[in-house]
Each structure stands twice: as C-alpha cells, then as structure tokens.
Amino acid sequence: MIDSQTPCRDLEVISCQPGSEPSLINLVLSAPGWTCKPGQFVMLRPAHWGAELIWPRPFSVCDVSDEGLRIIFQTVGRGTRKLAELAPGQKVTVWGPLGRWFRIDETRPNLILAGGVGIAPFVMLARREKTDNLSMLFGHRLDLEHYPYAEIAARIKSEAMQQKAVADIAVFETVLSERIKALAGVGQVLACGPEPMLKVVRKYCLLHGTDGQVSLENRMGCGVGACLGCVCKTVAGDYVQSCVHGPVFDVRDIELGE
Amino acid sequence: MIDSQTPCRDLEVISCQPGSEPSLINLVLSAPGWTCKPGQFVMLRPAHWGAELIWPRPFSVCDVSDEGLRIIFQTVGRGTRKLAELAPGQKVTVWGPLGRWFRIDETRPNLILAGGVGIAPFVMLARREKTDNLSMLFGHRLDLEHYPYAEIAARIKSEAMQQKAVADIAVFETVLSERIKALAGVGQVLACGPEPMLKVVRKYCLLHGTDGQVSLENRMGCGVGACLGCVCKTVAGDYVQSCVHGPVFDVRDIELGE
Amino acid sequence: MDQTVHLGPLTLKNPIITASGTFGYGLEFMRYGDLSALGGICLKGISLAPRAGNPMPRIAETPCGMLNAIGLQNVGVEKFLKEKLPYIPAGATLIANLYAQTAEDFGELAAIFSGQDKIAALEVNISCPNVREGGVQFGQDPHMAAQVVSAVKKRAGTKPVMVKLSPNVTDVRVIAKAAVDAGADMLSLINTLAGMAVDIRKRNSRLANVVGGLSGPAIKPVALRMVHQVVQAVNVPVIGMGGIVSAEDVLEFILVGAHAVQIGTYNFMRPDNAFRLVEEVQVLAESLGIESWDDYRGTLKV
Amino acid sequence: MDQTVHLGPLTLKNPIITASGTFGYGLEFMRYGDLSALGGICLKGISLAPRAGNPMPRIAETPCGMLNAIGLQNVGVEKFLKEKLPYIPAGATLIANLYAQTAEDFGELAAIFSGQDKIAALEVNISCPNVREGGVQFGQDPHMAAQVVSAVKKRAGTKPVMVKLSPNVTDVRVIAKAAVDAGADMLSLINTLAGMAVDIRKRNSRLANVVGGLSGPAIKPVALRMVHQVVQAVNVPVIGMGGIVSAEDVLEFILVGAHAVQIGTYNFMRPDNAFRLVEEVQVLAESLGIESWDDYRGTLKV
Numbered sequence A, B: 001m002i003d004s005q006t007p008c009r010d011l012e013v014i015s016c017q018p019g020s021e022p023s024l025i026n027l028v029l030s031a032p033g034w035t036c037k038p039g040q041f042v043m044l045r046p047a048h049w050g051a052e053l054i055w056p057r058p059f060s061v062c063d064v065s066d067e068g069l070r071i072i073f074q075t076v077g078r079g080t081r082k083l084a085e086l087a088p089g090q091k092v093t094v095w096g097p098l099g100r101w102f103r104i105d106e107t108r109p110n111l112i113l114a115g116g117v118g119i120a121p122f123v124m125l126a127r128r129e130k131t132d133n134l135s136m137l138f139g140h141r142l143d144l145e146h147y148p149y150a151e152i153a154a155r156i157k158s159e160a161m162q163q164k165a166v167a168d169i170a171v172f173e174t175v176l177s178e179r180i181k182a183l184a185g186v187g188q189v190l191a192c193g194p195e196p197m198l199k200v201v202r203k204y205c206l207l208h209g210t211d212g213q214v215s216l217e218n219r220m221g222c223g224v225g226a227c228l229g230c231v232c233k234t235v236a237g238d239y240v241q242s243c244v245h246g247p248v249f250d251v252r253d254i255e256l257g258e
Numbered sequence C, D: 001m002d003q004t005v006h007l008g009p010l011t012l013k014n015p016i017i018t019a020s021g022t023f024g025y026g027l028e029f030m031r032y033g034d035l036s037a038l039g040g041i042c043l044k045g046i047s048l049a050p051r052a053g054n055p056m057p058r059i060a061e062t063p064c065g066m067l068n069a070i071g072l073q074n075v076g077v078e079k080f081l082k083e084k085l086p087y088i089p090a091g092a093t094l095i096a097n098l099y100a101q102t103a104e105d106f107g108e109l110a111a112i113f114s115g116q117d118k119i120a121a122l123e124v125n126i127s128c129p130n131v132r133e134g135g136v137q138f139g140q141d142p143h144m145a146a147q148v149v150s151a152v153k154k155r156a157g158t159k160p161v162m163v164k165l166s167p168n169v170t171d172v173r174v175i176a177k178a179a180v181d182a183g184a185d186m187l188s189l190i191n192t193l194a195g196m197a198v199d200i201r202k203r204n205s206r207l208a209n210v211v212g213g214l215s216g217p218a219i220k221p222v223a224l225r226m227v228h229q230v231v232q233a234v235n236v237p238v239i240g241m242g243g244i245v246s247a248e249d250v251l252e253f254i255l256v257g258a259h260a261v262q263i264g265t266y267n268f269m270r271p272d273n274a275f276r277l278v279e280e281v282q283v284l285a286e287s288l289g290i291e292s293w294d295d296y297r298g299t300l301k302v
C-alpha cells in the first residue's frame, strides 16, 4: 500500500487566489512529477517559513496533472492565513502523495458525501472515473459558486444542500441517514468533510449496515508516520497513524470519539 | 531633552526598493506627522510580524517630511532581510523620533565622518543646515552610487574614499587621524558608521583633543529606555541607555570597549 | 464587564500588570499611554545600594524569545525614592520589586517601602538567574525562600507581599508552599528560564555574563504548566506570566487559575502594548460572555 | 573535513543523530534519504510490553515549538525485534531507546538488546514527562537515576550506554554526575520541558494528558545552557539536543562541548531535514576552517 513517489520537492506557486469568498483559496503549484489517487494528501510548508509555526500542513490533492498540483483550502487558523498570502514564484516544499485513498467499487453505487471544503478530493475522482455508478451529495454553508461543485456536477450526478442555520444541519443529517440506509447492502458511501459530519456518517453506516469510507482530518505533525500525533483509535483499541493507515478509513475499523 | 512626539503609529509602506546593490534598501513610509533632528532614530516593526523575531529594529531617520519618512538600511541579518521584503501598502509600526541628535556649532567647522550606511542621518542634516561650516568625509565599501552621497555632496563640501581591501582601511584611518587633528581646538567632528570606525574616531579625538560626537549602534530591545540592553559605559563607570542618552554621545563622555 | 480583581489585600482595576524589568520605572512609558489605566506596574528591581549591572552584551534574540543578563542594574532605593517615585503620576498602582543578597537586606528594603504611600505592594524577587549572589539561589531552596519571605513580611507593615518564583526548579510547588507558609500574600511566576546563546564564528557567548534569562512566547507553555501546578497547590492568589503577547494569552493564564497576569517582553515589541491589551482583553472577555473574572478563573476542565 | 566522531566506545560517521520519538523506527524515512548517511538513529522509545500511549489530542503547536504527550506508544520489544528491526537496512547506526517503569525492567530490556548485533548502543530514557510511572521520576532524582543506570549497565553486555537527561530539574549536573558515577558511557540531553497549552473557548487543555513535553527552537537556549553545564561537570561524551533546525545550531552545541547532536522536531518540518543537515554541516564547518571536531569542540571562550 506504500507508494514510492514521495521525496520532498520544492514546487513553485503558479497562482494563489481567493475566490469571491476570501476564506476559500485556490492554490496551484508547479507539477510535482507524480500522480496519485483521490483521497491522498500532501504535506505542504513554504520553503521560507520561519519556525514560529513548526508543522507543515496537510491538504487533500484536489487535482494533479502536468499543469500542476491543485489544492483548495479554507483559512481557519494561523497557518492557512499565512498560506493564503503566497505569491506566484514563491517556493513551497511538498511531500506526497501520502496515505490511503478512496476505493471505488465500479460494480455498485458509490455515493460521495462531501461537506464544505471536504469536496476537494472528489474533483480528481470525478474527472477520472468513468462509471455511472458514482454520484454526490454535497452539504455546504457558503453559496455554491465558491466551491468546485460545478466541475464535479458536469461529470457525475450531483446534488447540493445548503446549511445556513443549525436547523438546516438537522435536515441534512436526516437526508444523510436516508441515503446511507438506502445503500445498505447494495452500495457504499465515501465521505469527506468536517468531523461532526463524519461522525454522523459513521453512525448511520454502522446502524444501517452500509459500507462506508471516511477521510479524517486529524491534526498532523509530520505526515510520515513518525510523530504519532495523528492517531486514530481502531475498534481493536490500538492507535494507528491516520497519515499512513488513513486518512481514508473503513467506518468499521475505527472509533471516532464521543 | 525628551521629545514629546513619540506615540506609536502604524505607517504605510510607500516604497521599499533595493538599489542596484541589493543589500542596500531604500524604505519610504507614509508621513508620520512629526519632524525630528539629524541623528535621531525610530524603532520599526512591521505590524504583522509574528513573534519569531521579538524585537523592533532601530534605524536612523534619513529624512522626514510631508512626503514621508525615509530610511536607508543594509540587510545584515534575519530582521533586515525580512524588512527588505516589505511591499507597498503594508503596515509598519513606528515609534519615534527617539534619542539625542548631532549638535552643530555654526560658528566653527563641523566635519561629518560617515562610514557606509552611517551616511543616513546626514541626508537630513545636509538638506536643512545652511552653514558653510559643514563638510563631509565619507568612507565606503560599495561603489558610491549605491549611497545617497550625491544628494549630500550637492549641498555641502564632500569627499569620498573607497575601502575595498584591508589596506584601504589603514589609509582611511590615517586620513581620519589627520582631519581630526586639524580640527583640534577649532572645530568638531560628527561621526556615524561601523563600530570599528567610531573607535578610531574616538581614539584620535581624545589623542588630539578634538571635540567629537559619535552615534552608536548598540543592539536595542525596546528603544525607550526600559530594557537596559543597549547601555553604554560612561567614563564615570555607569551604564546609560544609548536609546535615551544617545545614540549620539560626546566622545569624552563614554568608553567604547576594545 | 467590570475587570476589577481582588488579590487578597490588593485590588486592581484589571488583571494587566507590567512585569518588573520590562517597564522601567513606568516613566519611560508615560508617552505611550495612561499609566493609571493599567492594573498595576511592577517597577524595575531595586536594591539597597545602586548596582551597575553586568557588562555588555546583555541581551540576545532567540526563536520567539530573548535572553537577558542585565544583572539588576538600578539606581538604588535612595535615589529611586528621590528621583523617580515622585514623578510617577498618582493613580498608577505601583508594586516595588525587591532584590537583595541576604534575608536581612530584603527585610531592610521592605521596611523602607512599607512607609511609602505610593507603593501598593511588594514583589520579592528570589528568582533572578543573572546575579551571582542571592537571586535564584533563594528561589531554588525552600528553606532559603522561607527565610527571605519571613524577613520581608516582618518589616513590610501593611503592604501585601508577592513572592516571585523561579521556573528553574524540579518542583515549583515545593517552593510555592514554602513561600506561602512563610507568609506570602500572593505568588507571581514565572521569572526567566536560564539559557544561553553562542556565536559559532567568534566562539563566544552572545551574553558577557554567559548565562541569561529566557523570556517571551517561547516559554509560555512552561509558564502555563507551572501556574496550573501552583494554583492547585496553594490557597493564595497567583499572578501568572511568561510569554504573554495577546488577549488570548491573558485568558489562558486566567483559565488555568491566575488572578492576574504580568506582561514582560511584550512591552518591548511595541511600547503601548500593555495599554492596548487592557482594552483587547475587555473585548475578548465580553465576546466570550464572561461576566466576571471570578466566573472564568480556574474553570479549566481536566 | 572528516566528520567522524568517537563517543568513547561508539564511533559515528558524523555527529548527526535523529532523536528518539521523532524518526519512528527509521523505516518511515527511508524514502527521504539514505539512513546509513546519518551519524545514528535513536529509535522510538521501546518498552517490554506494547504500550497504547495516551488518548488524543496528543500534540499542540506553540510559538517556535510543539508540545507532545504521545505517552510512549510502541509495539513492545518482541514485536519490534520481529517486525521492525529486520527491515531496517544494514549500514544504519541504530541506538535503541529504552523505557520501563522499574529498574529491573530497564535491565531486562538492556539484556534483550545486548544480544542484538544491529543495535550499536542503548539510550536510557529516564526523562519522559508524559507517562505517569517511571519516566521523569527517575530523571529528577539522582538515586533513582543511578539505580536505573546500574541495572542497565549490568546487563547491557558490550553495548555502550547513553543516559538521556531531563531538563525539568533544579540542577542538571547533579543527575548527570549520578548517571556517570553509576556507569553511563555517555549522556544525552535535553528531553522535553514539561509544558501546557489550553483552549480559552472550550476551556480544556489542548492535550488529553493535560501536560506535555515542549520541543523545538523555543527550547534551544535552555538546551545549550544545560549542555554547557553538563560538559563542565562530567568526563564522558555528551550528546546535545533541543531545538536544532540548522547547521549553525549543530555547531553551537559542539562549540559548547557536545560530541554529537540529536535532531528531533526538525524531522517533522521536512522529512529529509536530517539528511540535508549532514551535508550542510559539512559545508559550514569547512567554510569556518574547522579541520576536525576535536579542534572545534568545547572551544567556547567564557
């Protein structure tokens, strides 16, 4: 399962653009010379970051090709706010692709459950997979045009639900539950989004007996399995590094706190 | 001697340009709303610097007017290298004018002894002082066009000597000694430059009995007299803050180590 | 929100105190803000006789911090009372920071300050790492710490006594308890961590004194841990410090149980920072719905 | 310049060793560089039985540093010998890092490793702040430290024994001397400083374990000071660490007297950093005209 294409590279920023919603940034780096599977991620650290922020930051590969490595990220804290200031030509150290990916089963329905910026890894998936057995339900807070939703919807059957208020989240949870139930025994769900959403997905997968994969966003120190800071508890009671054994896990293998 | 115009202000970068010699930077900030005397300095810290570099950095006021606050600095370490990256529109916190200034005696010859970027405070002096009793000897390592020498030479009698090799420094020292000797009892010298040069100036001032003022560049933590990190030893054996009692001192009042 | 805090016998307008050695005699900052707007001002450490301090260089910058080896340069108590104290505007809450090399001299200093109306409280510095005698030796030994505190308490009259603890110890609670048992009305911590910086080219230390004290954001995690430990161990108010550079940082110390905080190195980063912090803490506390410090203090869930 | 260093009975190609707990079992970094190019690799702390470690969250970022409370999660010595050690390429200089809760268990671990050809030396971790038993308790008491070291030495066979010291003590020289008197062949320091980080909104600690260990550039001044002190106090080679993130930093530790250094948190900042450092140190040392480490080591003028 270990991929051999992971030396560190200093890539150049091609563009770093906030959308009309300034908290969502589209970052394109020069082509890294490797390709990867949807759900894999990279660790990213600007080459001339000082040491005030120690860690690199993990981001899903949104897409990768000869044209470059594309990341979509949300500014939530000190690191992402600094990353948002990157200018074309600056160097960013990148290592990856890292971790395990979403496994599609072409013989059965695969339903993507994406929440917010958790939509990122599915851009690549939608571009690559030719199967009709793929569809997406997207929950989002900001207006739809801020996300790469249209790109995906142009290729696979997609549906979006906006959550502006707390009440909307309850409605979304009900829909999630129904969709997951409908797939019990006949298909699987692939989820990426905020942790509360992943907990809900896991809960209904286990309740209804539906196959499911979730991508965790645990805080990471190294991305290579060394710091043991990103671990996830398995049902066996062990802690495994989500950067190596995940970030995509089978819902049946892990616990998600609570 | 204490100036009352020193609250902190967030000034805007108007321009920040390396000359043809990239280690010498011309920084212009928006007008601070105060004026000052030649030899006074400001403490400067970009508003959004993190905490990795703790201290503000002290710089002589090269000139100040309604058009802005001008600083000329050399990139020598981590702080100045970061300052060199400032872009127009960015905010820089500035407090000043601080410290004591060069005192001109219009009734006698005043010889400026400037070394390298130590020429900065004399731009303002040359622009303001109308006296014929003012001249300058400038020692420099880089070619002359990198410094604001021509601006000064257009207004007061100036002479420049380049030091490219160690032997040139010995020659410069001899000239310094002669000029200082020539002014004994009849005039004074005003010196700003690297510490070895200031030591030489002080030595010959004391040897020949010439009046002299030197501007020290001690490392500073606060610029306001609080940290006691910038102190200079007086001949009385006390340590006084060079940010408050200096940076310009009478050569007779202080010791300069060895 | 009313920011008033009661530190046993001492009442402050707000929990923001400037730390000793980083705010001069207050006078240096009068142009940058209203001294009486601060919760309090710990004055530069004062000894009986004037002290010249250590040779230069005395300060060095380190990652997210700085080292200092000032060596308690000060004008001495007599000159301080004559030439500094009268000029500090009334309305400022002043805390004298005492340094001596023997318990007796500490007592002597306390006696002198006990008669000064303008001094609201005494802070006993048994934790300076930059002086050869006294200083941290007292702060690393519970018996010596107790001796100093007793000597001060005996002669401090009605002035509340705050004891400033060193982080350079195996278990800070041991010294904390000794100080409280000896009569300390409150504790302040942490002083600087002993550290070094060297120059690989000149092959010398960046400080003439070789060893100095580390302060600034770098030490905040250590400071928070020690304040948390001491708050659990004693029953007097604790004043936390070490690396505070934001309103968030202030609340972190109050969350682990501090009654007030001191602001040190941050004063160097911008001379009006302490004044700004009083307002920023107000805004942050209100945005979190905190109604009084008593409601928030020490509510860390562990 | 030939970077070889002799640490008493242990010879390293160069002074760059990766620090325990920051370089996994070496295997994690094989894609990023040639393990045999490093001076040595201190393996993740290993105990007799497997340990699950502490609950999450286990790490928090702090100014120029990080806190960790991993709690010595490891697969246990048996599984390590079966599933990890055989896969580490020959040529790498491996140092086992031992953790136990009693002196006897430390001895037991030493005995097991004494028979392993692939293990070049043992590092005894008496300084972990993140475990309830053993760990730093041993490292804060000279008698307990000596007991552990004796127990290890007795059963370590011909393996050189390195003892890893805690910075969370009043006087690190006391523990250093106790370890050397008990037979330590060399010392390594510093382990992490005990620290905390809290969340003012959730009102909880950022670490489930509440207290964690601070590492990274923030602690370098403290580390340099302690290495400087220990080098003066003992006659065995000292391996310095704490906050190293550049070739300059490496030379700083050697300047104060360290024979070698360990690289910890820096491995997280970029996984090939340790490999790059070997080359950068070479370039820097040559640019300074250093002809051998023996010429440069401990030449700090004080």
Ligand SMILES: Cc1cc2nc3c(=O)[nH]c(=O)nc-3n(C[C@H](O)[C@H](O)[C@H](O)COP(=O)(O)OP(=O)(O)OC[C@H]3O[C@@H](n4cnc5c(N)ncnc54)[C@H](O)[C@@H]3O)c2cc1C
Binding pocket: A041, A057, A058, A059, A060, A061, A072, A073, A074, A075, A076, A077, A078, A079, A080, A081, A117, A120, A121, A216, A217, A218, A219, A220, A247, D060, D061, D062, D197, D206
């Ligand atoms: C495998 C993986 C893939 C990911 N993919 C994406 C992606 O494609 N797009 C995307 O936008 N994100 C993605 N993430 C999440 C992303 O990595 C984080 O949002 C990012 O690391 C946050 O960094 P930051 O420095 O901005 O936030 P931080 O400042 O580190 O903090 C983030 C949040 O935690 C809190 N916090 C925690 N510790 C502290 C502290 N010590 N001080 C202050 N605040 C603290 C803050 O309040 C803040 O809300 C992914 C994560 C993983 C693990």
Ligand SMILES: Cc1cc2nc3c(=O)[nH]c(=O)nc-3n(C[C@H](O)[C@H](O)[C@H](O)COP(=O)(O)OP(=O)(O)OC[C@H]3O[C@@H](n4cnc5c(N)ncnc54)[C@H](O)[C@@H]3O)c2cc1C
Binding pocket: B041, B057, B058, B059, B060, B061, B072, B073, B074, B075, B076, B077, B078, B079, B080, B081, B117, B120, B121, B216, B217, B218, B219, B220, B247, C060, C061, C062, C197, C206
């Ligand atoms: C009153 C006054 C007026 C001044 N006016 C001017 C002016 O007009 N123009 C101008 O160019 N300069 C001026 N200076 C000098 C200027 O302030 C310094 O050059 C500047 O502060 C250096 O900052 P830095 O961060 O770039 O260098 P630093 O990184 O702080 O270090 C400067 C030098 O010291 C060494 N050093 C010291 N400590 C460390 C450490 N811990 N780590 C690494 N290196 C270290 C470095 O090797 C480097 O060579 C003035 C100084 C004073 C006091």
Ligand SMILES: Cc1cc2nc3c(=O)[nH]c(=O)nc-3n(C[C@H](O)[C@H](O)[C@H](O)COP(=O)(O)O)c2cc1C
Binding pocket: B227, B228, C019, C020, C021, C022, C044, C045, C068, C070, C072, C097, C125, C128, C164, C190, C191, C192, C214, C215, C216, C217, C219, C241, C242, C243, C244, C262, C263, C264, C265, C266
């Ligand atoms: C330059 C400097 C001088 C100091 N002088 C004193 C002093 O005289 N007395 C004292 O008790 N503490 C002194 N300290 C320690 C501070 O009061 C404070 O305890 C320490 O700096 C930690 O807080 P900080 O991280 O906010 O700076 C000094 C600190 C600095 C940086």
Ligand SMILES: Cc1cc2nc3c(=O)[nH]c(=O)nc-3n(C[C@H](O)[C@H](O)[C@H](O)COP(=O)(O)O)c2cc1C
Binding pocket: A227, A228, D019, D020, D021, D022, D044, D045, D068, D070, D072, D097, D125, D128, D164, D190, D191, D192, D214, D215, D216, D217, D219, D241, D242, D243, D244, D262, D263, D264, D265, D266
């Ligand atoms: C995540 C993490 C895990 C660690 N685990 C261990 C360990 O198992 N055994 C040990 O002796 N030290 C351990 N340490 C301490 C390091 O080996 C080192 O002493 C410390 O981090 C200081 O060095 P640095 O500042 O270069 O990181 C660990 C440190 C970190 C950051």
Ligand code: FES
Binding pocket: A219, A220, A221, A222, A223, A224, A225, A226, A227, A228, A229, A230, A231, A241, A242, A243, A244
């Ligand atoms: S991020 Fe370090 S082990 Fe996963």
Ligand code: FES
Binding pocket: B219, B220, B221, B222, B223, B224, B225, B226, B227, B228, B229, B230, B231, B241, B242, B243, B244
């Ligand atoms: S720079 Fe702080 S006293 Fe002068």
